[in-house]
Amino acid sequence: MSRVSNALPFFALTTAGLEAISAQELARLPHITSQTLSYRRLSGTCQGDLASLCTLRTIDDVFLELATWREIGRPRSSLEWLRHLAFALDLHEAVAHLARLRAIRRFPQFSLSVSFVGKRNYTSEEIKEVLAKVLEYTHRGWLYQRDDRQADLNVRVFLEQDVATVGVRISKTPLHDRFYQQVHLPGALKxxxxxxxxxxxxxxxxxxxxxxxxxxxxxxxxxxxxxxxxxxxxxxxxxxxxxxxxxxxxxxxxxxxxxxxxxxxxxxxxxxxxxxxxxxxxxxxxxxxxxxxxxxxxxxxxxxxxxxxxxxxxxxxxxxxxxxxxxxxxxxxxxxxxxxxxxxxxxxxxxxxxxxxx
CATH class of the missing domain: 3.40.50.150 (Vaccinia Virus protein VP39)
Incomplete structure (x- = not known):
């Protein structure tokens, strides 16, 4: 995770079509700079308290950006390339920042979320399997948890065309999960x-x-x-x-x-x-x-x-x-x-x- 002048890179995911609305909300926060917009995603840097990002209402989820992986093609051979890239992924610095916001175990459990647009010759579950094995190997004592609700951390891979943006969720749960949602009905609005x-x-x-x-x-x-x-x-x-x-x-x-x-x-x-x-x-x-x-x-x-x-x-x-x-x-x-x-x-x-x- 790169840092310039104490600025922490992040990206936020929103509903398709609401990118501009979410960008307006994000712009109201202090110490947020360098916003860029793409499909469902906003990115920028935070020079202040990361907790402010967790107050966003129109955002579905927000992550500290760990890496940008390129040349992720459609063939199954890309799984081996993803495996290679994952070996350079280090979550320790990001976890140190998150530990200032919430309690995280010394040897945390982590979940994985993967999404991509278009067809590929491999599935999101296969990507998760590859990344889980590498992260368990490079982060001794850490365990992969399939149930995101039980995990301490969520690692997100957002793959668009041949570029993957990798991050770790700032909050414990997705921002679109509201504490007040005690009863869910069919057709309920996100x-x-x-x-x-x-x-x-x-x-x-x-x-x-x-x-x-x-x-x-x-x-x-x-x-x-x-x-x-x-x-x-x-x-x-x-x-x-x-x-x-x-x-x-x-x-x-x-x-x-x-x-x-x-x-x-x-x-x-x-x-x-x-x-x-x-x-x-x-x-x-x-x-x-x-x-x-x-x-x-x-x-x-x-x-x-x-x-x-x-x-x-x-x-x-x-x-x-x-x-x-x-x-x-x-x-x-x-x-x-x-x-x-x-x-x-x-x-x-x-x-x-x-x-x-x-």
Missing amino acids: PSVAAALVMLAQITSTTTVLDPCCGSGTILIEAALQGACACGGDSNPTAVAAAQTNVTAAGVAVPIFHWDATSLPQACASIDRVITNLPWGRQVSVETALPVLYRRLCTQMRRVLAPAGRLVVLTHDPALLDPLDVSCVEQIEISLFGQRPTILVFSPTSGKNVKGDQ
Whole structure:
């Protein structure tokens, strides 16, 4: 791991499509320099406290950068090349930095995470097997742990084309694993994506936030943790119970209601921000046809939205959205659970039309 003027190199992984949003959040931290963006990845150097990197909300995971390996081809012979490169990998200096943040055993257990884009003549599991054997040999007393939850350290290999970026996770667990997630439901939104929606909503400590289709409550919790006065509900009693449990675990005051989102109880023009992950009819079934449901939801969301409000929606069917007299000012396609949903930001100010809406 190279160091220049006490600057520690790092890289962070985010959801595909959210790279620019995560870069904005990262830029707010002090002592962060030399940011570069690529597919799902941001990199830079940290000259301050590494703990600040663990406060990022839109990031999935963050790592101290250990090495950059090149000429990693598609043939199976690349496994031997990876084995050769791994012998030069030394985790001791990185662990010394991490030990200032959290307790790490003298002879830690380590897990391995490997990801790559495109087809290769070997698998991520085969890469793990090669690297595990080398690291156990070069780091005497260290043990490979297949279960990341039981490991003290996670070594990450992010392979893009013929270049592999290697790092060790700064936090004990991935940043997208939130402590408040006590109950998980099908279709639940990844917390880092929920945080990105909240960031796009541009909230402040005096902002009122509504999620009319709250599911297990992730958007509301992320908004409340950033200081907003949030409330929401769902038509599914199971989702309402899950959201209430997660809200309690998060330690935030967020009322959760069992309601019909097409007939909201809020007064007209009473909500500063409406942020929601609309039903897609995939992981969560809906009884009403999506065009009809979306039209009814848009009518209600627009009715309760304040004159200078902002509406942020995640949906798989952006062309179905018609929030009346507000305009789409930002549109971002992301990759999520094998789907390509779209984030749309609406505002009363002039903007651009939604794709597919002629």
